[in-house]
Amino acid sequence: MDDWTADLEVDVICSDDDSTRRGKSLKLPLVKPVCAKRKSGYGFHQSCRMCLEKIREAMLHHRWQEAAEYMACCSQILECKSEYRVPPNKVLIRRISTEILHHHPNTTMEDYNVVYERMKHSGFKHYLMISLEHAFHLMLHGKIKDAKQKLCDAEGWKYGKESAIQIQNTRLIQAYRSLLDYIIWCDTKSSLSNKDYFDMQNALNSFRKASVNLKEILKHPGVWDPFILSYVDMLEFYQDHDEALKVLTDYALDENFPPNPNAQVYLYRYLKQHDAPQKKQMKVLKNLHSLVPSHELMLDYISYLLQAEKKASAQKALAVILEMLDFACWRTNLDLWRSLQGVIQKLQMEDNFESIVRETMASRKDWWYALHFTSFHGRKDSKENPELLEVKASLAKILCPDRELKYAAE
Template sequence: MMDDLEGELGRHDILEDDQDSSDNDSTKRQRKSKLPLVYPMCVDTETLKESGFHKSYRICLEHIREAMLHHRWQEAAEYMACYPQMLEDINQGCKKENKELIWRLSTEILHNHPNSKMEDYNSIYERMKHSGLKHYLMISLEHSFHLMLHGHIEDAKHQLCVAESWRYGKEAAAQSQKTKLIQAYRSLLDYIIWCDKKFTFATSDNLGTDDNQEMHNYFRQASVNLKEILKNPGVWDPFILSYVEMLEFYEDHNEALNVLNDYAYDKNFPPNPNAHVFLYQYLKRHDASDKKQMKVLQSLCALVPSHELMLDYICLLLDSEKTSDHQRALEVALEMLDFACWRNNLNAWKWLEAIIQKLKLQKDWKTVVLDKMSGRKDFWPALHFTSFHASKDSEENPELMEVKASLVKVLCPDRNLKYTAGGVTSGELT
């Protein structure tokens, strides 16, 4: 079959050879491409004189790539039906790479082929899982993702349970990190099933204690693994949220708070702004003190000073009775407005205006403002207060222009800036 394929696919090469033979040597030199050559992933220096078998599959792979490039998925699928026979070659030295290549090409074709079925996916995934050991766990995980996306939650969980119990000598030890990932996603599926049970339990009047116990069993299965997984440093955002939601449902607030605190402040974990966001949102939901909320937002500010929750931080700081907190609010607002994404945000400028009004109750308020603006006087005028900004703001957001114009002389008193709004002088606050 492959000899016929080679003969069919090789006709174009023969025609090119015949055409080239009619040209003289100088023409060939002129036509020679100066572009760099692309070499195969694995090059055996002794296979320059490749066999007909290998040439056939090389040509087949070229046609698969060409068909995929032009979205001819049926044609790509027909060629792909032949290509996996390459795995039967016992002499070639790139088996690992070819297995991964076949896995990637096959799934990409199936994802885009209009007539692909779940049975086709299952067949490809099972075949590739058992064609070698290097990719067994990752193929199993991808298989479960596909089942999950199509609503086959129980089947997806079964795939991960099988993968979780997979052992094969030294390979199992080498893939311990992937095994932990498998366990994490298996627990996430337990959480999804728990959510479905919770919804059913909440909307039905005919469920008894057995159904409640079944839901609790899924919680225990998920929580045991999630608690163990979260001992490993990493970014576990969706797993954290799932675990905390279940703990909140069963009113285990101490454990939920401990989990979130560890995730945010454990130095073994990489810096993660989301960890502080989750902790703040939890504290806010449960009406924690302003002091606790400000502490978390202070940590978030150190990581992402442009985060949208900095508006909440400013609000909490202004509600404080400490003048130092009011000065800190000014610093936070100015840091936000250092970023172009907040440049036209009316709320950010209104908060800055409110901070200035609050600071004016202090005798040394001008000194405080000038001190916080000392490193910004060189770039803020160009960033916020040019005549172009005045023209644009007056057309798009007149209210924003009035707020900004009232702050020009306060923030940049030693600069003569042409940013004014009608009825508002650039030297006074209204």
């Protein structure tokens, strides 16, 4: 709110400055006006600025009724068409109005609709995004069909030559409209217990409407998690597993899309649910590890690595476990330390066991001791988790052979 004055400030230019400049060019003496005239509309802007200061004061003290009354007085600022200055920040006005509505105890849905409709038609620049915000508000109050209608209206809105941002916003409107079709499909599907033909047909129609734009999303790189999951849910319901797998695979592995850990998680869980070959599952987990080495699904990755017969798999499992233990959320996880103990026991059967551990710990030797094996950790683990103390104590000297360890129970 500190930026209100700057956003709504109007430069004042007196008419006597123009007269002086004209006088110099004509070299004629001019009578200095008794009262300098200001630009047209200055008084209006001055009043609005003062009104907004009152609104800020009222909002800071949670006097929402007072803020609403002042807001009603300066709402004409939305129709400002000053020829001397760009109209004030209408986004700021919109945010102030909706904030007051959210907190006012007597606000009705009709009040929201009036404000949003007025905002939409106060200028074309933000029409699409205001329509989307309006739809969100209706969704939060359970008015799904009304929200869909608002998005349908916005989807067909055109103004002038389409700009890149307008095309992008229209695409977003289409995506959310399809998401509402999915919600309607879910509601219709839940009433199919009687196998009524008309209900089944309505559900199929909702699926077709939703799938059109949801399928199109994959042509535009981005993070589309809720839309992809909705589309896959419908495909699975209609037993189209091949298409569902293709959608998730493209979303997770297409290099044109930004790195997205969630996409890898969705694909892995789908593969696991349908008993896909372990090799495919491990490939996805490997991708996830490169993005989020601390993810809980790394426990599955470690399990698969330990099941593999290759010698390199145990070394990889060691690296994965140590990376997880670098993060605070895993430092006291008993299952993970036990997995590390099992990997160490498996690697001890190798001739080059010491060199493997030394190479893996090379980048950690200066700080891993302080992270896990100080006397403070010993006292804490002894008190809170004696089993963890026992497991860590058996690994301390192996992982930090060059340090004098004080990690022990007291």
